[in-house]
Amino acid sequence: MININITFEDSAKGEILTLLDKKINADGLIVERANPNQKVLTFEGEEISINDFGGVKKGSEVFIKDNLISLMKLSKEGI
Amino acid sequence: MTWFDKLKGILNIDIKTPILSLNFNSNNKVTNKYYVSLERELDINLAALSPKQKQDIKKIFPQILANEKTIFKKETLDLFDSINDYNKNKEGKQILTFFENKIPKYDLEALNASLYLRSVFRKRKDIKKLKQDINTTFGTRGNNISNLCTAGYFDNFLMELYNSSPGTFNGLYEDIVSNKALAVFVNEHMTKEKITEDIKNKLDVSKKYGIKFVHIHGIGTSTVKKINEYIENKEKKDFDTFHPKKILKEENIIIVELILK
Structure with a gap:
């Protein structure tokens, strides 16, 4: 099967996080569902809020920010 | 069994033609669990699924991610694709290469983002979010660089200034980018x-x-x-x-x- 694009609407953010076993803490940051003290990180090693949630890359589920500068760095990595 | 076959089984759908994309939404006002568009996108409404169906999709989600490598918010993917196209065309590369080692690395990153913003602006598309992103990451200085770049100061003034007098450039540059x-x-x-x-x-x-x-x-x-x-x-x-x-x-x-x- 050829690679296909997998996307989600803004409305489905919360549900997608649930599918990934993640949730949002009181500060709006994305954390591990099983261990809420563990915040997920972007490929730049930063915490990420639900507002900035732009996607996930495979490979220990690295999170992607919906931000021009982050996406330019990601593009340079060549995923 | 592919993840797609498993997904069809979970949702009890029979699609013969291959799909080109899979999109998840969550719409409480609609009872349809899925539909397939003319563009061969399978759109799944997570809000309409049963708890068991959601649980079953959760079990195959790691396989989906492992196979397809990424999952993006739709608008984020549009921006990412646009950035990839921009990079392939090597727009702005000459200006960026010129200022390498002549301006701070942080400013060079802001300039790189600003050159992309400028390319979008020239196509008369909305740049509000892009400007916000530059401001969020690089602050007021990034904002200034973005304005100067869009107005053509880096290519039409600063490059010429450096070529005619690197000393004057070095003295003036900081005053210009700090507005x-x-x-x-x-x-x-x-x-x-x-x-x-x-x-x-x-x-x-x-x-x-x-x-x-x-x-x-x-x-x-x-x-x-x-x-x-x-x-x-x-x-x-x-x-x-x-x-x-x-x-x-x-x-x-x-x-x-x-x-x-």
């Missing part, structure tokens, strides 16, 4: 008094380097109107020493050059 010289970027919230103050401050700094002009920039119909009114109703004492000259005037964009007499 102390060269150009006043008017926005709809600026008062007449603020515009005058900005012009005077910038001219004072520019004069130190023998630059005898200041540009006033405005984008947007209300800002263009504000600048036109400002120039036409200028108080004599404020502009005694200037020749104002409009070097670009369109419905949505204006650039005025004030040259010292």
Whole structure:
């Protein structure tokens, strides 16, 4: 099967996080569902809020920010 | 069994033609669990699924991610694809390469993002979020770089300045990017008094380097109107020493050059 694009609407953010076993803490940051003290990180090693949630890359589920500068760095990595 | 076969089993759907994309939404107002568009996108409404179906999809999600490598928010993917196209065309590469090792690395990153923003602006597409992203990451300095880049100062002024006098460039660069010289970027919230103050401050700094002009920039119909009114109703004492000259005037964009007499 050829690679296909997998996307989600803004409305489905919360549900997608649930599918990934993640949730949002009181500060709006994305954390591990099983261990809420563990915040997920972007490929730049930063915490990420639900507002900035732009996607996930495979490979220990690295999170992607919906931000021009982050996406330019990601593009340079060549995923 | 592929993840797609498993997904079809979970949702009890029978699709013969291959799909090109899979999109998840969550719409409480619609009872349809899925539909397939003419563009062969399978759209799944997570809000309409049963708890068991959601649980079963959760079990195959790692396989989906492992196979397809990424999952993006739709708008984020659009932006990412646009950035990839921009990089393939190598737009702005010449300017970026020129300023490598001549300006701080942080500024170079801001300039890189700004060159992309400029390419979008030139296609008359919305740049509001892109500007916000540059401001969030690089602050006011990034904002200044973005304005200067869009207005063409990096390619049309700063490159030439460096080529003719690296010493003057090194002295002036910091003043320009920290918004102390060269150009006043008017926005709809600026008062007449603020515009005058900005012009005077910038001219004072520019004069130190023998630059005898200041540009006033405005984008947007209300800002263009504000600048036109400002120039036409200028108080004599404020502009005694200037020749104002409009070097670009369109419905949505204006650039005025004030040259010292």
